[in-house]
Amino acid sequence: xxxxxxxxxxxxxxxxxxxxxxxxxxxxxxxxxxxxxxxxxxxxxxxxxxxxxxxxxxxxxxxxxxxxxxxxxxxxxxxxxxxxxxxxxxxxxxxxxxxxxxxxxxxxxxxxxxxxxxxxxxxxxxxxxxxxxxxxxxxxxxxxxxxxxxxxxxxxxxxxxxxxxxxxxxxxxxxxxxxxxxxxxxxxxxxxxxxxxxxxxxxxxxxxxxxxxxxxxxxxxxxxxxxxxxxxxxxxxxxxxxxxxxxxxxxxxxxxxxxxxxxxxxxxxxxxxxxxxxxxxxxxxxxxxxxxxxxxxxxxxxxxxxxxxxx
Amino acid sequence: xxxxxxxxxxxxxxxxxxxxxxxxxxxxxxxxxxxxxxxxxxxxxxxxxxxxxxxxxxxxxxxxxxxxxxxxxxxxxxxxxxxxxxxxxxxxxxxxxxxxxxxxxxxxxxxxxxxxxxxxxxxxxxxxxxxxxxxxxxxxxxxxxxxxxxxxxxxxxxxxxxxxxxxxxxxxxxxxxxxxxxxxxxxxxxxxxxxxxxxxxxxxxxxxxxxxxxxxxxxxxxxxxxxxxxxxxxxxxxxxxxxxxxxxxxxxxxxxxxxxxxxxxxxxxxxxxxxxxxxxxxx
Numbered sequence: 001x002x003x004x005x006x007x008x009x010x011x012x013x014x015x016x017x018x019x020x021x022x023x024x025x026x027x028x029x030x031x032x033x034x035x036x037x038x039x040x041x042x043x044x045x046x047x048x049x050x051x052x053x054x055x056x057x058x059x060x061x062x063x064x065x066x067x068x069x070x071x072x073x074x075x076x077x078x079x080x081x082x083x084x085x086x087x088x089x090x091x092x093x094x095x096x097x098x099x100x101x102x103x104x105x106x107x108x109x110x111x112x113x114x115x116x117x118x119x120x121x122x123x124x125x126x127x128x129x130x131x132x133x134x135x136x137x138x139x140x141x142x143x144x145x146x147x148x149x150x151x152x153x154x155x156x157x158x159x160x161x162x163x164x165x166x167x168x169x170x171x172x173x174x175x176x177x178x179x180x181x182x183x184x185x186x187x188x189x190x191x192x193x194x195x196x197x198x199x200x201x202x203x204x205x206x207x208x209x210x211x212x213x214x215x216x217x218x219x220x221x222x223x224x225x226x227x228x229x230x231x232x233x234x235x236x237x238x239x240x241x242x243x244x245x246x247x248x249x250x251x252x253x254x255x256x257x258x259x260x261x262x263x264x265x266x267x268x269x270x271x272x273x274x275x276x277x278x279x280x281x282x283x284x285x286x287x288x289x290x291x292x293x294x295x296x297x298x299x300x301x302x303x304x305x306x307x308x309x310x311x
Numbered sequence: 312x313x314x315x316x317x318x319x320x321x322x323x324x325x326x327x328x329x330x331x332x333x334x335x336x337x338x339x340x341x342x343x344x345x346x347x348x349x350x351x352x353x354x355x356x357x358x359x360x361x362x363x364x365x366x367x368x369x370x371x372x373x374x375x376x377x378x379x380x381x382x383x384x385x386x387x388x389x390x391x392x393x394x395x396x397x398x399x400x401x402x403x404x405x406x407x408x409x410x411x412x413x414x415x416x417x418x419x420x421x422x423x424x425x426x427x428x429x430x431x432x433x434x435x436x437x438x439x440x441x442x443x444x445x446x447x448x449x450x451x452x453x454x455x456x457x458x459x460x461x462x463x464x465x466x467x468x469x470x471x472x473x474x475x476x477x478x479x480x481x482x483x484x485x486x487x488x489x490x491x492x493x494x495x496x497x498x499x500x501x502x503x504x505x506x507x508x509x510x511x512x513x514x515x516x517x518x519x520x521x522x523x524x525x526x527x528x529x530x531x532x533x534x535x536x537x538x539x540x541x542x543x544x545x546x547x548x549x550x551x552x553x554x555x556x557x558x559x560x561x562x563x564x565x566x567x568x569x570x571x572x573x574x575x576x577x578x579x580x581x582x583x584x585x586x587x588x589x590x591x592x593x594x
Binding site: 048054072073076077079083085086087088090100101103104105106148 | 316317320324327328331400401403404406408409410411414586587588589
């Protein structure tokens with residue numbers, strides 16, 4: 001697939017000594033890319049460099065072959081952006097700002113009117129179209145921000161924490177919009193703290209931790225990887241003895257063993273040791289009732305990756 | 312090439328933004344209040360004193376704000392035009408649309424200047440109208456466009472200085488204070504040089520004053536106005552009095568002073584915007 005956004009060894013050093021990088025990621029055409037990581041991990045910096053708002057200290061960034069810092073206008077013609085905690089001129093109404101954005105994107109007056117009506121409807125702001133943005137709630141501004149990003153039907157959408165501050169109904173609306181855009185074949189980069197959202201929407205996930213990329217993989221591969229990141233839940237007749245748990249922990253490839261009453265959860269990384277687990281438990285005096293395999297959630301994978309990075 | 316769409320949008324945006332700021336509105340109101348107070352005071356002067364200058368009363372109203380008030384307003388508009396965009400985060404909006412940094416710079420610059428120009432034209436017209444109403448037909452009104460244009464040119468110094476400080480610091484209040492300090496510092500230094508020069512009978516000290524930023528900004532409008540009016544022929548008490556407060560200089564030198572400060576400040580602003588990150592206080 002065609003590589004749309006390519007970030008290679010991006011390092012950004014701030015005046016106060018703060019540093020992000022090295023970050024490397026590749027976003028392919030028509031792919032939904034989830035950028036995840038805790039606060040301060042470099043998600044917003046990476047996004048701002050991709051958009052040309054910030055200049056990298058070293059490394060290269062290209063968007064469809066263009067240099068964002070030098071050719072931001074070209075990039076902004078086919079890109080839509082919704083920032084984290086968006087702020088817009090408070091004296092404009094939603095309709096006015098959408099119209100201005102249409103004008104900047106080169107839409108004719110007639111097309112702009114149609115586009116504004118379409119977007120107001122899409123983000124659920126029809127009833128607030130002529131209210132000043134200064135009177136909007138945080139969630140409404142966020143929805144307007146998503147609408148603004150979609151003006152002119154851009155090929156690439158960059159959404160920094162699009163669900164932040166949005167109420168549950170708004171979240172569903174934004175999620176549905178993203179799903180539709182995914183179906184339409186848009187390239188979407190979005191960052192989020194909420195791994196559940198990323199798991200549901202993204203094709204590929206890039207994990208940042210302490211300013212650097214710690215993992216970049218297709219979500220499906222990450223969650224269905226039988227040999228790595230797999231979780232096995234064993235049901236026993238009786239709670240297990242500590243020595244049984246200790247034997248499980250010493251197995252090669254077992255990351256974590258936790259017990260809760262008659263249930264033991266074993267996290268594996270890199271090796272499939274289900275047979276050994278079953279043998280140990282069956283031979284123990286706890287008595288094995290059943291063994292089932294569960295895919296780990298993205299959150300568990302993330303924690304595991306972070307723990308590995310810290311070692 | 313600059314996009315006309317981007318420029319007109321940014322100019323309209325800056326005018327709208329300036330009108331939404333209470334601090335600026337208070338200063339604008341005080342300019343018009345000053346006009347009213349001036350004419351109120353003039354009507355209270357003795358008839359013998361007012362008669363010879365009645366035909367030129369418009370000059371006082373048109374030039375009075377250019378002594379200080381319009382420059383303070385200009386530096387406030389300049390400082391907030393750039394700094395507030397980063398502080399609030401609206402710079403992000405503009406620079407992630409199909410707008411180059413140069414278009415953003417020129418659009419903002421033109422927007423603030425258009426706002427100031429409209430204001431100058433409005434209060435100049437207001438002064439001419441009110442003086443005609445109070446004192447009857449006015450003489451030399453043909454010079455009014457030159458006076459207004461000179462005032463617009465003269466505000467460039469502190470407008471661009473405010474813009475440069477705002478771009479460097481990216482904090483609107485701090486930028487306004489700092490640009491204000493430059494204005495008042497220069498004003499005080501110029502007054503001090505004038506007084507010392509008179510006391511010591513040393514005109515060479517006045518040569519130093521021409522390097523100060525207020526020198527061109529404060530003098531240009533009055534200089535072009537009196538040159539246009541053929542000042543020596545007037546010979547009124549009024550004009551002597553007004554010439555003393557609205558000091559004049561050589562137009563070429565005044566323009567050189569204004570151009571130098573404006574060019575330097577704009578260059579600093581542009582370099583800062585062109586080569587550095589778009590910052591956002593909230594992040």
